[in-house]
Amino acid sequence: MKRLLLFSLIVLFAIQQIVVLSGCANIVPPAGGPRDSIPPLLLKAEPGDSSLNFKGNKITFTFDEFVDVQNVSENLLVSPLPQSLPNVDYKLKTVTVKLRDSLEANTTYSINFGSSIKDFTEGNPLKDFTYTFSTGSYIDSLELSGKVILAETGKTDSTLIVMLHTNGEDSAVVNEKPKYIAKLDNKGNFTFKNLPSKTFHVYALKDEGGSRRYFGEKQLFAFADKPVIIHGKNDPVVLYAFSSKPAPVQAPPPATGITLGKKNAAGTADKRLKFQTNLVNGQQDLLSDFILTFETPLRSFDSAKINLYTDSSFNPVKDYHFIKDSTDRKLVLSQTWRENTLYHIILDKEFAEDSTGKKLLKNDTVSFKTKKTSDYGSLRIKFKNLDMSKNPVLIFLIGGETIHKSFPLTGTDFSKPMFFPSEYDLRILYDKNKNGVWDPGQFFGKRVQPEIVVPIERKVSVKPAWQNEFEIAL
Numbered sequence: 001m002k003r004l005l006l007f008s009l010i011v012l013f014a015i016q017q018i019v020v021l022s023g024c025a026n027i028v029p030p031a032g033g034p035r036d037s038i039p040p041l042l043l044k045a046e047p048g049d050s051s052l053n054f055k056g057n058k059i060t061f062t063f064d065e066f067v068d069v070q071n072v073s074e075n076l077l078v079s080p081l082p083q084s085l086p087n088v089d090y091k092l093k094t095v096t097v098k099l100r101d102s103l104e105a106n107t108t109y110s111i112n113f114g115s116s117i118k119d120f121t122e123g124n125p126l127k128d129f130t131y132t133f134s135t136g137s138y139i140d141s142l143e144l145s146g147k148v149i150l151a152e153t154g155k156t157d158s159t160l161i162v163m164l165h166t167n168g169e170d171s172a173v174v175n176e177k178p179k180y181i182a183k184l185d186n187k188g189n190f191t192f193k194n195l196p197s198k199t200f201h202v203y204a205l206k207d208e209g210g211s212r213r214y215f216g217e218k219q220l221f222a223f224a225d226k227p228v229i230i231h232g233k234n235d236p237v238v239l240y241a242f243s244s245k246p247a248p249v250q251a252p253p254p255a256t257g258i259t260l261g262k263k264n265a266a267g268t269a270d271k272r273l274k275f276q277t278n279l280v281n282g283q284q285d286l287l288s289d290f291i292l293t294f295e296t297p298l299r300s301f302d303s304a305k306i307n308l309y310t311d312s313s314f315n316p317v318k319d320y321h322f323i324k325d326s327t328d329r330k331l332v333l334s335q336t337w338r339e340n341t342l343y344h345i346i347l348d349k350e351f352a353e354d355s356t357g358k359k360l361l362k363n364d365t366v367s368f369k370t371k372k373t374s375d376y377g378s379l380r381i382k383f384k385n386l387d388m389s390k391n392p393v394l395i396f397l398i399g400g401e402t403i404h405k406s407f408p409l410t411g412t413d414f415s416k417p418m419f420f421p422s423e424y425d426l427r428i429l430y431d432k433n434k435n436g437v438w439d440p441g442q443f444f445g446k447r448v449q450p451e452i453v454v455p456i457e458r459k460v461s462v463k464p465a466w467q468n469e470f471e472i473a474l
Contacts, residue, residue: 039126040067040119047133054133057099059111061131066092066120073210075114079180079194080107081212088116097131106136108194114183132194142195142230146237147188148204148222151450152438153401154427156188160220160241161207164192164200168227170444173203173214181212199229204239217244223443242440242450273358277366284343284370287420290333296354297328305348308333310341317343328355340372377466379419383412384473390430395453397425408436421464426456428474 040063047054069090076085082101089096095117103109110132115125132139148160163178179200182190206220214221222239274295284290301324308317322331331352333345344367349360386392386409394414396404404424407414408431429438430452441450454474462468 036119036122037124038119039124040065040117042126042129045131049131049133050139051133052137052139054103054109054135059097059099059131059133061095061097063093063095063117067095068118068120068123069095069116070118072113072116075116077112077114077181077183079110079112079192080104081177081179081181083177086111103135106134108132108134108136108138108140108196110194140194140196142197142232142234143191143193144195144200144202144228144230144234144237145189145191146202146239148184148190148239148241149188150220151222151240151242151441151452154453154455156184156186157206157220157241158184158186158188159206160184160204160222161212162190162192162202162204162239163212164195164202166198166200168201172201173205173221175213177212178203195230197230199227201227202237202239204241206241219243221443223441223447225447225449240441240450240452244440244442271358271361273352273354273360277368279368282368284337284368285420286337286339286371286373286376287418290335290345292322292331294329294331294352294354296356296358298324299353299355299357301331301352302348302350305351306331307346308335309344309346310338312342314344337370339370341370343368343370373418374465375421376418377421377462377464377468378415378417379460379462380413380415380467380469381460382469382471383409383414384471386412386428386474387430388412391432391434393429393431393436395427395429397427398422400425406436408434419462419468421462423459423461425459426472428454428456430454 042061043064044062046060046062047056067090069088072088073085076088078085082099084100086100087098089098097111110130113126113129115127117126117129118124134140144164146162148156148162150157162182162184163173164180165172165176165178167176180192180195182192184190202224203214204220204222205214208219209215220241220243222241224237224239228234228237275292278288278291278293301322303322306322308320309315310317317335320333320335322333324331337343344365347360347364347366349363351360353359381394388409388411392409393406394409395406398404404420404422406429431437432451433439438453439451442448456472456474458470458472460468460470
C-alpha cells in the first residue's frame with residue numbers, strides 16, 4: 001500500500017513539472033526570425049489623395065506603424081516649386097505637412113517625399129511617396145520624360161536636376177527659380193508628371209548650393225535646343241551637360257634620380273633648379289615625347305646648352321629640338337627613338353633659370369634606355385555603323401578616365417603597327433570643328449551645344465608581341 005502511494009505521488013509530481021515547463025515555454029517567444037523589410041503603409045490621407053478644389057494649408061498622413069522622417073530638405077520635392085518649402089512634422093504614426101505659400105488657382109500640385117519617410121524600427125524607406133492635389137476642378141495628367149548625359153564622357157550623373165522654366169530669356173536660369181524640378185535616377189533618366197498643357201524651356205544643372213540657378217561656367221549645365229510644348233504625348237528630351245572649366249592640371253610624374261627636396265641637409269632653402277621627367281622605371285616610351293617638368297615656370301632657357309647623346313660612347317644626336325610649352329613649365333623633346341638604346345641628356349648648369357632665379361648648381365646628366373619593339377603589340381579595330389560625316393575621333397583611356405591617346409578617324413578601320421600594351425576603355429568623339437579635342441557648349445547669346453562623346457561598352461586589351469584585332473559595332 002505504501003509503495004502504491006509513493007508511486008502515485010511520483011507520477012503526480014512528474015505531470016505537474018511537465019505542465020509548469022510547458023507553460024514557461026509558451027511565455028518566451030523563439031529567438032530570431034526574418035527581419036522586417038516592409039516600408040510603412042499609408043492608411044489615410046486628409047484631405048484624400050488627388051483631392052480637387054483644395055483650399056487648405058494642412059495635409060495629414062496616417063501610417064500603419066511608427067514612422068521616422070529624415071533629410072526632408074534633401075528629399076522633399078514640391079511641384080510647382082514654391083518660394084518656401086512646407087513644414088513637415090511627424091509623431092508616432094502620423095506625418096503632417098503645413099504649406100507656407102499661397103497656392104495658385106486651377107493648378108495641380110504634387111509633393112514627393114523621396115526616401116525621407118521610414119519605419120521607426122528598421123528604417124525601411126517608403127520610396128517616392130507622392131501626394132497630389134489640385135486647386136481646380138481637375139488633375140493635370142501630362143508627362144515629359146528624357147535623359148541627361150555628360151557630353152564630355154557619355155556617362156551620367158544622378159546628382160543633376162532637370163528644370164522647367166516658362167520664361168524663355170537666357171537670364172531666367174540665373175535670376176529666376178524654375179517652375180518644375182525633376183531628379184535623375186541612376187541611369188540619368190527623368191520624368192515630370194502632372195504637367196499642364198503649356199510651353200516650357202528645359203534645362204539641367206548641378207545644383208550644389210540648392211539655389212536651383214545657374215551661377216558660373218564651372219557648373220555642369222545643359223539646355224534643350226527649343227522649347228517643349230506639352231500635349232497628349234511628348235517625345236523624350238535628351239540633354240547634354242557640359243561645363244566650361246579649364247582642363248585640370250595633371251600632377252607631374254615621379255622623379256627619376258633628380259633630388260627634389262625643399263631644403264638641403266643643413267636645413268636651409270634649396271637654391272637648385274628642380275625638375276622631373278616622364279620616364280617610367282628609367283625607360284622611355286618609343287611612342288611618346290621626353291618631357292622635363294619644372295617646379296616653377298622658367299624665366300629663361302638656352303637650347304644650345306642642353307645636348308642629346310646615345311650609347312655608352314656618348315655619340316651626339318643630330319636634328320633634335322627641345323620646345324618650351326605655353327606654361328613655361330615644360331620642355332618637350334620630340335624624337336624618333338631607336339629601340340633598346342641608351343640615351344643621355346646633358347644639362348649645362350646655365351641651360352635654364354626659373355622665375356625665382358634658381359639654376360642648376362653644376363652640370364647634370366639624365367640617362368635612360370628606350371623600350372624594345374617587342375614590348376609593344378600591333379592593334380587593328382574594325383568599326384561597324386560608324387558615322388564618318390560627324391568627324392569621329394577615337395579616344396583610348398587607361399583606368400577609366402585618363403586619356404592615353406586620341407586619333408581622328410579617316411575610315412572605319414583603325415590600325416597601328418605598335419601600340420602600348422594595356423587594357424583600354426574606348427570613346428568616340430564627334431568633332432564638329434575638327435580640332436581633335438572635345439569642345440564645351442556656349443549657352444548665353446549663342447546657344448551652341450557641346451560636342452558629343454559616345455562611350456563604347458567593349459574594352460580592348462592590347463598584349464605585347466601580339467597581333468591584337470577587334471571588331472566593334474556602334
